[in-house]
Amino acid sequence: MTDTTQHTPPGGRPRSSADAIKRPVLSGPHLARRYRTERIFKGLGLGAIMVAALILFILVGSIVSKGYSAFWQSxxxxxxxxxxxxxxxxxxxxxxxxxxxxxxxxxxxxxxxxxxxxxxxxxxxxxxxxxxxxxxxxxxxxxxxxxxxxxxxxxxxxxxxxxxxxxxxxxxxxxxxxxxxxxxxxxxxxxxxxxxxxxxxxxxxxFNVDLFTHGDSREPEEAGILGALVGSILTLAVTLALSFPVGVMAAVYLEEFAPKNRWTDLIEVNINNLAAVPSIVFGLLGLAMFLNFFGLPRSAPLVGGMVLALITLPTIIIAARSALKAVPPSIREAALGIGASPLQTVTHHVLPLAMPGIMTGTIIGMAQALGETAPLLMIGMVAFIVDIPQGFTDPATVLPVQVYIWADSPERAFTERTSAAIMVLLGVLMLMNALAVILRKRFERRW
Amino acid sequence: MQTLILIFVVLGLATIGYMSGRGRAILVSGGAPKTLHSLPSYYGTYSAFWIAIPALLVLTIWLFIEPKLIQAWVMGGLPDSLTGDLAADRLGLLLNDIRNLASGNIVSRDVDPALQAAADRLITLQAAGFWLMVALVVLVGIGGFLLARSRITPDLRARNSVERTVNIILIISSLIAILTTVGIVFSLIFESFRFFVQVPFYEFLFGLNWSPQTALRADQVGSSGAFGAVPLFMGTLLITLIAMAVAAPIGLMSAVYMAEYADPRFRAIAKPLLEVLAGIPTVVYGFFAALTVAPFFRNTGEAIGLDVASESALAAGVVMGIMIIPFVSSLSDDVINAVPQSLRDGSYGLGATKSETIRSVVVPAALPGIVGALLLATSRAIGETMIVVMAAGLAANLTLNPLEAVTTVTVQIVTLLVGDQEFDSAKTLSAFALGLVLFIVTLALNVIALSVVRKYREKYD
Structure with missing residues (x-):
């Protein structure tokens, strides 16, 4: 408000641009037309949101209507x-x-x-x-x-x-x-x-218990998602174990300790760009680096988890940095003032206060990793695997890849199982997001 | 799994080291911790670091070197009759057979005594190697522990060394992001370079024919394979254009409504609803595109007398557009909200209606940010994989007709690399060249978009 009044000379419009301003016609019919345009414009905006909501409804509806029957077996x-x-x-x-x-x-x-x-x-x-x-x-x-x-x-x-x-x-x-x-x-x-x-x-x-207790199978009525579910859990465990500590430490360094110079600028720009690199490129990295160069096993949750960790790392770093930034400087100053070292200030005060925000970001990153498919195709997690994986180096597949494999199968019964697997996947994602929202609501502090 | 247990053993040792270091510090202080340089817990951490860091370093190096050493020993022990003067790839096959024999799998050749001996050697070496590794790691851990213990005196500046170490660890963590980029760039450039040795650079970028089938024998039909990527670029462009044609109007209009018209209660419902669209895994969109949208378009086309391919660019593009609606809307929402209220008030003061204000004041003011949002969404659409893999075609088809099937860069990367690959054929390597193009294009879009958005933010901050 104050900004604009400063620039306008008091008591009149700026004379230099006076010729450029067209006087509006304020006659009745003209005004009615302007109001009609106004209503149409507002309607378009509302319509756009309604269309998006409708599409979401159709998407979920088509999956549920195709898949609910897979939970029963005759x-x-x-x-x-x-x-x-x-x-x-x-x-x-x-x-x-x-x-x-x-x-x-x-x-x-x-x-x-x-x-x-x-x-x-x-x-x-x-x-x-x-x-x-x-x-x-x-x-x-x-x-x-x-x-x-x-x-x-x-x-x-x-x-x-x-x-x-x-x-x-x-x-x-x-x-x-x-x-x-x-x-x-x-x-x-x-x-x-x-x-x-x-x-x-x-x-x-x-109720189709086998859907939840069997691994994959060529026979639709025998096929289940347990193998993919276990594979997803193993993969996510690796992802979490790698990306959470590294992400938090990187965020702490960049936010609390790093000097402001060209190097840290480079790291920042780099992290922002990594967040937008297509996930399939990370898959290529995993294939060339982890499988071909380091000789790690194909199709293993270990490698899948490593690739997903690299993908979620920027998300976690960015979320953790904004959580750290939200902790007011007075906390740091108080701790430093009574003689804590910078590291003590961060580990004893700043980090615990930022933890709910960091956890929220981590859960959202993990949800993103759980839905990721393309990079895992690159490192061979797309094989047909009947056995339930027992460890981090066993061949395994994950839920979204299982969806992809089943979606490719011609049998009608696999279509309904694909939809059922999607429903399970969406259910898990919803739980994770709900957890993130609860964490945020419950522990978020406004300073 | 065994390695995991070993890591836990090291971490357990470090915990013991922490407690013992702490106790030791109190002991050397003569029962008066006040005389110590640092708090006792720092002496504990000091010992724990001395145990865990060298031991884990040794473990990493060992895991990296051991397989190569064992391989060299096993191959070196083979009689010349087996290795003879085999080429490198044949030797690889031989090694694979020995590994399979050792782990009790099916072997692709006759098992003669020499091969069996090599397999036995491999088993003994692997077992010995594992126990040697355990011994070495535990010894290094204990060595570190004893060293730390002998160093603990009241004068030891434990806090300073611990903090220095932590600082180094933090720096290394933040460098991982850089290392990832370097890794991506190097692996893409390295493999692409190998590809461009076989297929000229200009043929890849400007060739109009894409059929990456390379034959096994030179006299087979189509043995050369054609690697002109223009049809893929056009296909990607076509699908991205369709996606943006869906996402840009819907995303922008909802952002405008959300920022300018909606009351807080409506916003509280509509905003998360839109964000749900962004949280749905892309494989779900792919399934939706392939099984619901594509047949719908096909049937509609049939009803009005149009020939729509069952893997039409239209279906893939529209669904991809739906996926990126939330990117456009939430980014534009942010930039529209960042336009200062004073601009709007000025416009209202001149008698403009709300929509006139939006169209001639707010949107022009927010335009750089909106352009940035659209660029980011475009880069997202170009790199999107699963929707097109499941709903777009496989055959390269140079067309701009949205009703026909086209293929994209990402689809080709997936089809070329899923399944068994041999890593010296142009077919496999071409996927990395495509990946390099994808990486460069999306990176450029991101850099432009981010700098546009940042400049715009600075203007109003």
Missing amino acids: YVHIDITFEREDFTDETGTITEESLARADYFTLIRGTLDELFPEAASDRQLRRKLYGIISPNADLALRHQVEADPEAYIGKTVPVWIKLSDDIDSVVKGYIDRNQPEDRRRVGNVELSWYDSFHKEGQIESF
Whole structure:
């Protein structure tokens, strides 16, 4: 306010530019037009925000609507007869070994053959019949029997058998029966078998626990995100262990100790620019430096964590510096005044006061690292890995890369699992951001 | 994992060293800590540093050198019949087989006694090496501990040495950012240089044909491979333009509304909502683009009689535009808020309406900052990878038609480098040349944008 009044000569408009100013026409219709423009402009602004909100809504909505069904998996309830001699060893006793060696595969298939004798004669029909249940159903059955042999052996017990992904899609209503058979993933025969199960009420859906307890698999109904989740945790652990201490120390140096000279200017500019370098370039660095030059293992959370640490370092340094800057100088002066050394001032007073801000920045940096995909593709974390990684040098993948791998798979069932994995990923990100907000709200101090 | 345990052992030793150093200091002071130069805890830290720093340094150096030494020993022990006069890459294969044999994996050649002997040698050397490393690290730690202990006297200026060491550690931490940049520049330039030895520089920058398939044998079709990157640059430009055409108007208008019209309650809801868009991982946008937006455009195009490719530049560009809306809006919001209120009041005083004020006073005043924001968003769009990898095409297609499939620099980097690579073919190396171009372009955009924004800030501060 004061700025402008200083420049304007008192009591009139500046004479030199008087000719350039057009006198507004203040007549009625003209004014109405100006007000209409005003309303349109305001409407455009509001409209832009609404469009952005709508897009967000569509994005989340499309993912939830595609993915919610992946949290359920259909099973068929069939009676299986467990003949005692199938589970005994040569001496006729049931041991752990004989239980493990029993042929659960044939058991399930035999039961199916009995249920649909019309398929038994034709080899192709039989293959189709066996295709309606999950190829790994025998493993699940074996675990059930091993857990409690007495309840099964020598009896006829109703058992839940996991259905294959195609039949699961039928249950979930993703298969359009009106389409001609050759354009459908599920043929008429399979549909008739499904219908006969369905009529008897033998098909039911349960919460898909396997999605959270299995690693990746070529069979959609067996695939889970546990491997990727563990990989993400291991990778983030490395990232946090490297970028948090280094980031905080760099911020402390630059904010509290560094002399103001060309070198520290260079470091500052450098950090700002690093924050804007595309993440894929960091992936190239990881490939050329960590894998080829230092010979570190491919696909390992260790290398992934190192690359992500370099990516999040600028975020953490910038956040930590602004948190340190927010601590008022009076605190430092008080500490120095009673004889603390500069380092004591920082470690005993400034750093603890800045910690909530630093933590908030770190959590946001970690959330960014959790969503990062492209640089990890460069260092080979995109391999198909069934096993759950056990350590920092085991081959692993991470959640967003798992999303990328599944999104590439043609099966309809993988699409819904991709969406489910995205929902889990977004859920974790939301939790992390909520934690950051809570930290900020709870501990932030205004001086 | 074992190395991790060793690190924890060293840190445990350092903790013991801290307590013992502290106790020692009180002891040498004769029960009167007042006579010490520094507080007792500094003597503790002093010993802890003497244990941890040399031991961890030795560990790092060892981990770096050991594999190379073992490799040299194993290869040196092989009979000439195996190594003969093999070229370097053949030797690498041989070494790989020995490693696989040692770890019990499948080997690609017949296992003869010499190979088995080499594998056994590798196993013994690795085991011996590990225990030697443990012994060495622990010995260095204990040595440091004893040295520190012998040095602790009431006159030792422990605080000063501890603070000097901490200062050095802090400086090293802040240099890591510089080292990262240097690492990026060097690795990109080094590999690109190897590429430009095989493919001339001008052909890469100005060639119109991109098909990086290099054949295994010289007489195969397409054995040469074409590395003209212009189609990639055009594709990147096209998708970036579409993205900015979406992001610039929506982002700017929402920033204007947020800064000038919205009341605080609306702002408190709308601002985080927009920022959620920035927090969504790019792979999610890619999935959205490939499975929702692209089919939607394709079907709409079919309905009105247009032929839209299923991997059209339009779908990728629009979704990328959505992703960068929050960058444009939050940066522009900041610069619009930084315009002094006095300018607005002057305009209102002359009788201008709010929108007239915004259009002819606020936005022109904030223009440098807005341009900076748009440049930053552009650089973000150019470097964005996952959306285009999942939703844009793979084949290089020199076109400006947004309905066709185009490919981008980042897509090619990913397709060239995912999977197995051989590190001497032009195909693999070309990815680094593309990376170098990407790095230079985004860096230039950032430097310009940041300097524009900074200059603008100084004007009003």
